[in-house]
Amino acid sequence: METRFEVLTEEDLDSERARKILREAGDIIKAGGLVAFPTETVYGLGADALQEEPCRKIYEAKGRPSDNPLIVHIGRWEDIYPITREVPEEAKRLADAFWPGPLTMILKKSDLVPMRTTGGLDTVAVRMPSHKVARQFILESGGYIAAPSANRSGRPSPTLARYVKEDMDGRIEMILDGGQVGIGLESTIVDLTEDKPMILRPGYITREMLEQVLQKVEVDRTILDDASGQAPKAPGMKYRHYAPRADLTIIAGNEDAVVAHINEKVREAHKEGKKVGIISTERTMGRYEGDSVKNAGSRDNEETIARELFRILREFDDEDVDVIYSESFEESGIGQAIMNRLLKAAGHHIESI
Ligand code: TXA
Ligand code: MG
Numbered sequence: 001m002e003t004r005f006e007v008l009t010e011e012d013l014d015s016e017r018a019r020k021i022l023r024e025a026g027d028i029i030k031a032g033g034l035v036a037f038p039t040e041t042v043y044g045l046g047a048d049a050l051q052e053e054p055c056r057k058i059y060e061a062k063g064r065p066s067d068n069p070l071i072v073h074i075g076r077w078e079d080i081y082p083i084t085r086e087v088p089e090e091a092k093r094l095a096d097a098f099w100p101g102p103l104t105m106i107l108k109k110s111d112l113v114p115m116r117t118t119g120g121l122d123t124v125a126v127r128m129p130s131h132k133v134a135r136q137f138i139l140e141s142g143g144y145i146a147a148p149s150a151n152r153s154g155r156p157s158p159t160l161a162r163y164v165k166e167d168m169d170g171r172i173e174m175i176l177d178g179g180q181v182g183i184g185l186e187s188t189i190v191d192l193t194e195d196k197p198m199i200l201r202p203g204y205i206t207r208e209m210l211e212q213v214l215q216k217v218e219v220d221r222t223i224l225d226d227a228s229g230q231a232p233k234a235p236g237m238k239y240r241h242y243a244p245r246a247d248l249t250i251i252a253g254n255e256d257a258v259v260a261h262i263n264e265k266v267r268e269a270h271k272e273g274k275k276v277g278i279i280s281t282e283r284t285m286g287r288y289e290g291d292s293v294k295n296a297g298s299r300d301n302e303e304t305i306a307r308e309l310f311r312i313l314r315e316f317d318d319e320d321v322d323v324i325y326s327e328s329f330e331e332s333g334i335g336q337a338i339m340n341r342l343l344k345a346a347g348h349h350i351e352s353i
Helices: 016-030 052-062 077-083 089-098 132-140 161-168 207-211 255-271 303-319 334-345
Strands: 004-007 035-037 044-048 071-073 103-108 123-127 174-177 188-191 198-201 247-252 276-280 292-295 323-327 350-352
Touching: 016 035, 016 044, 016 132, 016 174, 035 132, 035 161, 044 052, 044 132, 077 089, 077 123, 089 103, 089 207, 161 174, 161 303, 247 255, 247 334, 255 276, 255 323, 276 303, 292 303, 303 334
Parallel strands: 004 174, 035 174, 071 123, 103 188, 247 323, 247 350, 276 292, 276 323
Antiparallel strands: 035 044, 103 123, 188 198
16 A cells, blocks of 8 residues: 655645545544544544444554554544533533543543444543644544544554654555654543543643642553552553664663663673663763763753653664663653653663662
8 A cells, every 4th residue: 555645734624635634534533544644632533433434454564462452532622522421510621621631531431432443342442632723634534533643552642743644654644744743652641531530641630730620630550550469440551662673671760870880781781792772861961981972961851751752762762772771750740751661661660879
């Protein structure tokens, strides 16, 4: 299959060309095809959420286990009603505060949503993205787009269309290139089907932000604690995502000690002829002796780090480094989402010094 690649940014959405491309993308979806598109979090791989066969194709294109349910993306609030059995008050309040935006809510599904979409669950994950290309594309496609991140299963989620192409070229009908995404980590997932709201995946919308709208929000304890022995409530969280090809170890501790320790590790690795990648930050990057030292961003604004993390992991794959050492990040605010993804990438390999 030849994959069509079209540049389509939020700025030129009103042009005649943009409207034509979106209509054609919508037609591909209605005919059962797959279109990758930008969202504010990461690129999504879209199919008609209400048809079985296109959703099956998503799993095939990604190489994704079929028990891992898809998020249904909508473009307007009222479209939530046909796909759910009930919309609790909390969902309305959260939507008022955070939609459109990087928040996914788990609700009880209606019969309209095929089991194929929800991986056999009787709940459905719903999100209304804020990216204008995403929303226009969803509306052109009939209103319901099932979309996982547009990476091959096990690779970091794509934050640039170039990475979607790397993973999906020849497997899907079309890629919409909206430039680099704004957030860089997948949406926060909150489950509203149990007694108490619970975060199943941390993201840009933090627990503190949710608790300003809902009084108390629990966090699935498997998120940061791999040793809990429990299965995560979001089936996808049990897989070792975002794994770079090289072994990744996180080093936690005070800044000077971390720099010294990592440099020590670099020297040891060099004796064995190994190539070393390092995830550093603005302040420390000049102090490392590794072969490929990446600046993830500024600790004063961890959103910068969220945006670069997945790109850096992919670059290490391209550069064929043998081992990677990373600094550790705060486990508050967006830092919790960063650490959640980094710990997964590291297979929970963290050394505290
Ligand atoms: O930011 C995002 O959410 C991106 C963009 C494209 O919107 N999408 C995304 O999808 O990250 P994906 O498929 O990579 O991750 C979806 C996660 C998985 O961990 C899945 O197990 C969980 O959501 N999930 C989906 N439906 C669920 C349900 N009914 N109950 C519990 N977890 C669910
Ligand atoms: Mg994913």
